[in-house]
Amino acid sequence: MNQRIASWLSKLRLHDSSTYHHSIRVSNMARRIAAELNLNQEQTQKLVLGCILHDIGKIFVPKSILGKSSVLTHNEWVLMKQHPIWGNDFLRNEGITDQDVTGAVLYHHERPDGTGYPFGLAAGDIPFCARICAILDAFDCMVSGRPYRKSITFADAKIELWENRNKQFDPYVLTVFLQMSESYFIELHHTMNSEYDRQYLSQNDPPYLLSESAFLG
Numbered sequence: 471m472n473q474r475i476a477s478w479l480s481k482l483r484l485h486d487s488s489t490y491h492h493s494i495r496v497s498n499m500a501r502r503i504a505a506e507l508n509l510n511q512e513q514t515q516k517l518v519l520g521c522i523l524h525d526i527g528k529i530f531v532p533k534s535i536l537g538k539s540s541v542l543t544h545n546e547w548v549l550m551k552q553h554p555i556w557g558n559d560f561l562r563n564e565g566i567t568d569q570d571v572t573g574a575v576l577y578h579h580e581r582p583d584g585t586g587y588p589f590g591l592a593a594g595d596i597p598f599c600a601r602i603c604a605i606l607d608a609f610d611c612m613v614s615g616r617p618y619r620k621s622i623t624f625a626d627a628k629i630e631l632w633e634n635r636n637k638q639f640d641p642y643v644l645t646v647f648l649q650m651s652e653s654y655f656i657e658l659h660h661t662m663n664s665e666y667d668r669q670y671l672s673q674n675d676p677p678y679l680l681s682e683s684a685f686l687g
């Protein structure tokens with residue numbers, strides 16, 4: 471794997487390991503849904519990179535906020551909601567300017583009904599990679615749980631996603647995600663309960679990551 475990307479992920483893992491493992495799971499799901507969406511190799515690589523880095527801005531959010539098990543205060547939420555912007559700024563400062571990649575980072579909390587953050591974009595203005603990332607991000611958060619929320623079953627998570635189509639999630643991408651084979655979700659469930667994602671960084675060259683130059687503007 472590209473050494474700089476690996477170093478950013480290591481920094482994230484040291485700052486907040488649960489966000490790091492979440493990011494790895496989201497990127498693995500991204501690789502799978504890319505095939506279902508018939509994305510080509512380049513599109514797939516950009517989506518996967520955007521998804522693996524979607525929460526990289528959380529390295530600038532205090533650990534006390536990321537790990538808080540009670541409801542965040544208003545001021546804590548203000549800081550938390552900055553992470554897409556901070557992540558985008560971080561990547562651009564590092565020379566990552568590809569808009570599919572940075573779009574997943576900057577816009578993955580936008581919602582089709584315009585109630586998302588940081589910009590409250592309407593459905594048609596949310597980049598495709600971000601719409602995909604939003605679904606995978608929400609699904610993983612639901613099934614893996616958060617400090618402030620217990621995990622729910624895959625079945626309940628799918629229902630919750632579907633109930634929020636159009637409001638929170640792109641209905642087309644969501645339909646494709648929910649129609650992925652049951653065997654895939656069984657495999658995913660098994661993977662989440664294994665050490666799979668912990669082994670990720672020990673792989674030197676995951677085949678789906680382009681060389682860094684592909685993402686430099």
Ligand SMILES: [Fe+2]
Binds near residue numbers: 524525553578579
């Ligand atoms: Fe996020």
